[in-house]
Amino acid sequence: MKICYIAIDVAIPFFRGASTHVFEVARHLTKLGHVVHVVSRRAKIGQKQYEILSGVHIHRIYRGIVAPLPFSSYDRLEKGGIDSSAGPIDHAYAKYLFTAYAVYAGSISSQIIRRYGLDVILERETSFGAGAVANMVTGKPMILELIGPRYSRASIRRARKVLAYTRNAIPYHLPSRKVVFVDAAVDPDVFKPDPAQRKLIRERYHFGDSPVVGYVGTFAKWHGVEELIHGSMKLLEQYPQVRFLMVGPYFTWAKELAEKLKISEAYTFTGPIPHQEVPNYINASDIMVAPYNPQKSELRKKYGIGSPLKLFEYMACSRPVISTSMPPITRIIREHETGLLIPEGNSEALNEAIAYLIEKPSLAEKIGKAARKEVQKSFSWATFAANLSRIFYEVTEIA
Numbered sequence: 001m002k003i004c005y006i007a008i009d010v011a012i013p014f015f016r017g018a019s020t021h022v023f024e025v026a027r028h029l030t031k032l033g034h035v036v037h038v039v040s041r042r043a044k045i046g047q048k049q050y051e052i053l054s055g056v057h058i059h060r061i062y063r064g065i066v067a068p069l070p071f072s073s074y075d076r077l078e079k080g081g082i083d084s085s086a087g088p089i090d091h092a093y094a095k096y097l098f099t100a101y102a103v104y105a106g107s108i109s110s111q112i113i114r115r116y117g118l119d120v121i122l123e124r125e126t127s128f129g130a131g132a133v134a135n136m137v138t139g140k141p142m143i144l145e146l147i148g149p150r151y152s153r154a155s156i157r158r159a160r161k162v163l164a165y166t167r168n169a170i171p172y173h174l175p176s177r178k179v180v181f182v183d184a185a186v187d188p189d190v191f192k193p194d195p196a197q198r199k200l201i202r203e204r205y206h207f208g209d210s211p212v213v214g215y216v217g218t219f220a221k222w223h224g225v226e227e228l229i230h231g232s233m234k235l236l237e238q239y240p241q242v243r244f245l246m247v248g249p250y251f252t253w254a255k256e257l258a259e260k261l262k263i264s265e266a267y268t269f270t271g272p273i274p275h276q277e278v279p280n281y282i283n284a285s286d287i288m289v290a291p292y293n294p295q296k297s298e299l300r301k302k303y304g305i306g307s308p309l310k311l312f313e314y315m316a317c318s319r320p321v322i323s324t325s326m327p328p329i330t331r332i333i334r335e336h337e338t339g340l341l342i343p344e345g346n347s348e349a350l351n352e353a354i355a356y357l358i359e360k361p362s363l364a365e366k367i368g369k370a371a372r373k374e375v376q377k378s379f380s381w382a383t384f385a386a387n388l389s390r391i392f393y394e395v396t397e398i399a
Contacts, residue, residue, distance in 0.1 A: 001392050002035045002118040006134065008105045009126035011043040012058055015249060015272040016218060017309045021184060022124065023056065028187075028385035030055040034392075037116060039109045039130070044068055057116075061108055063101065069093075097128045098152060106133020113138045120392050123159075125151040132158040141395040146170065149303045160395040163388075166304035166328055180391060183328060185384040186312035188376050191279045193318045201284035205268050207243050211358050214285025214319070216247045216278055216310050222300045224291030224324070224345070225254050229261065231347035235354055236266055242358070247281045248272060279317055287357050287364065288314035290323040293345040308332070312379050315339070315371035320364040322353045332379070338371040 007022045026036040035057075042049065042060035045067060050059050063069050109130055112118070121142040123131025129152025135142040136158065144151065144159035146169050156162070156171060163182050164170050170179060202212070213232075217223050225246070236242060246254065249272040258264040273281065282288060290310050294300035304327065311332055314321045323329050325341035333339035340357070342349040357364040 001120065001389070001396070002116065003029060003037070003120055003122060003392065004109060004113050004118045004134065004140070005036055005038045005122045005124070006105070006109050006127045006131045007038060007040050007124040008061060008063075008128070008130055009041060010124065011041045012038065012060075013053070013275070014043070015275060017307075018124075018126075020275055020309060021307060023053070024185070024187060024381045025385065025388070026056040027054050028381040029388065031382070032385055032389055034389065035116075035118075037112055037118060039105065039112060042068070059108075059112055061105060063097075065101070065104055102127075102129040102152065103133055105130035106137065109134040110137040113140055120396055122388075122392075123155055125155070127155075128152055129154045131155055143391060143395060147306045149299055161391055163391075165307045168302065168304040168327075169306070182384070182387070183332060183379060184307035184309050184312060185379045185381045186309070186316045186375055187381050188316045188372070190276070191282070191313045191316035193372070194279060194283045197280040198283040201245075201280050205243075205245070205284075207245075207284070210241045210243045211239065211287070212243050212245050212285045213354055214245045214247070214282060214288045214314075215290075216282065216288075216313065217290070218248050219246075219250045219254050220297070222292060222294055222297040222305070224289075224293040224296075224350075226257065226296075227291055227293060227345060227347040227350060228289060229254060229257050229263070229267075231351035231354075232266065233261055233263055234348075235351045236263055238355060239358060242266060242354075243268065245281060245285050246270065247278065278313060282314055282317040282319055285319060286361075287354055288317075288319040288321050289350070289354070290314070290321065290329075291342065291344075291350050292324040292326070292329070294326070295345055304328070311339075312375050315368075315375045315379075318368040318372040320357055320367040321371060322350065322357070333371075334374075337367065338374045339367060 005026055010018045010022045012019050012023050026038050029036050037057040039059045042062045121131050121134055121140050124145045125147055131142050132152055132154035141160050142158055143161045144155050145163045147165050161180055162178050164179050219225055244267045246269045251269045255269050258267045292305050321339035324344045335341050340353045342353055
């Protein structure tokens, strides 16, 4: 099968979860023998327009057509993106993305489909309808990957199947026969226990024998880092030796909060790191947290959190995980078996869960091992790609 994966809002490679998701899906489809062409975002001048990475054909296009747009950045998305409170420029920009840019990107995708004789289209929902345009131009069947609310109505209509990660993201009028519920995944051959790297990272940051609580992410407010920092004040009174290893971009506000609360000595902020190094930092930690709080974002409160990649990466490294009791997390984690669940936005419950695992290291180890077995069994990218392959064949037969 020859596949056109349209993900024009996603830069590859990049340290964001969306980039990891798109590339891992494409890479594992390639490992199954499919040919995959990804149409992605050309985020900066000088970046190659086309290259092959791990067997995946990467085609890049500028958001400004001839160049990157100066006011368009991933940082804007983390600060709230385009919503009902945005100004006139933001609304004009949104209109451009869903009209002129979608037509342009769809036309480029159509050229790629024809040039390489591709069979099927997979559109990531943040592609503004470019997949629908390519579908109309080429007649190739399309699948829509629905992770959040920024989908095009044309894509909903044109898609033969919709891959949905949360029920909240599904438009009420969408026929159930078109929907396939899926969960994201991890590569357990890359994310795995690694005692040597654990020792190296812990020595680098002088953690010694201290219990280390880890977090990996983009520090968006709805990721629950604010609740973690506030809750850690009480935890550090009880366990002053605990350290927090915070990995990812856009962390400045969190570091400033820790300094304001006078607990910054317990926190290490690494900034963004290459994705291939993320397993090392997870392994350096004893407990991993993903305390999502969708109440901090109007979009997340309405549509859910999407695909929690970090959970699978934590679990694959055999780390005990603490996360929020909400879909789709409750589909992934079994309470006290493969992780601990807390109410959203509850700093006290998060603090108690961390203390509980510190006090019960044998239970923490047991939970971590069970978590790895779970992802190996049900949440690997290989399994995801195999299931997606079956959907590709189904829609092409329908076509």
